[in-house]
Amino acid sequence: MLPEEPGQTVSVEIQDAVAIVTLDRPDAQNAFNTALRGDLSQAIRAVEENTAVRAVVLTGRGRNFSAGADLNDRDRKDPSVERMLNEEYTPMLLAIMRSAKPWVGAINGAAAGIGSSFALACDLSVMGESACLYQAFVAIGLIPDGGASWHLVRTLGFKRAFEMMIAGERISAERCLALGLTNRVVPDALLLDQGLALARQLAVKAPLAVARTKAAVRFSADHPIEAVMPFEARLQQACTDSEDFKEGVAAFRAKRAATFLGL
Structure with missing residues (x-):
């Protein structure tokens, strides 16, 4: 496994033809702050430009995949959420969706808020048995963003998607599987291994x-x-x-x- 260094809050490791991109702010539950947004953007570019990489696994270090946006981001200079969504989050999410390489989400713990949008943007996903998707926006007076409404309404239909978003409930891994929001549910201890196994299957195909x-x-x-x-x-x-x-x-x-x- 060969390490690369996109930044302090995201790690990238290359294993054969698979890149493992890990959100690496475990003490902050991988909440997105200025540094994480910049480092993840750099990591996405790095794996996209690496011609040896044929598949990518996206996961989070620690207890949760991502708690969403960091509401205590002290480094944020521009208060415009619209600008941040359009100029920072949107390019990353679209890069994953439009990539020629398959992206596999290995979802550990909670994927909340904008974190759920990254989980949904992946082409395939594996969830640990204790993982969940959490549309936390309405609870703090916000709406889902990062394309979450696009993904959910296409997968669930209007009524289920609207209920999920407005209720702000935690959707368990098993229910995500039943609803078509993930491909597999595995024991937590096997999550990364199973995510890598799926990515390796894709990497050897044409x-x-x-x-x-x-x-x-x-x-x-x-x-x-x-x-x-x-x-x-x-x-x-x-x-x-x-x-x-x-x-x-x-x-x-x-x-x-x-x-x-x-x-």
């Missing part, structure tokens, strides 16, 4: 096909079938023209494991 499948699914969330089908066809043509497709067919015929190079 990276161009994984990236284009992700693009197709994301596109489908916002477009009618008439737009989705030609979009799929365009992506399929690009896959068919790739060296990875030739390798996949050759490996299938030879009954061997394929070695995909992303070409």
Whole structure:
């Protein structure tokens, strides 16, 4: 495992073709302050630019994934929440969603407030059995942000999404699984291992096909079938023209494991 140094509040480790990005303010329950926002932005850029990385795990150190925004951020100079959301949080969240690499959330403890938005932005997620998603906004007179309403209404439908957000309840890992908000629930002690195992499964697959499948699914969330089908066809043509497709067919015929190079 090779460490990289994006900043003091976020750690990045590379294990084979998987990057592990860890929110690292455990004493503050990984609440987002100025430093964490800057360090996470730097970490996202680093793993996106690293061509050896084919999948990413996002997790939090300590008891909770993230308690949300740090309401006691002493380093914050600009009081504009709108600016902070638009210029700091939004680029990070969209970078995860639009990345060609799959991001796997390994959700430990509570993912609250903007922390829940990062959990929801990941393409896949594994939750520890004691983990939960917590839309804490209304309890302090705020609304969900960071795209939480977009994710929840598409997954749950209007009535369930609105109830979850307005009630401000903690949604347990098992209920998240039943509602389609996570892929797996595992014992807390096995969380990172299981998150890594899922990421490794993705990392050995054809990276161009994984990236284009992700693009197709994301596109489908916002477009009618008439737009989705030609979009799929365009992506399929690009896959068919790739060296990875030739390798996949050759490996299938030879009954061997394929070695995909992303070409």
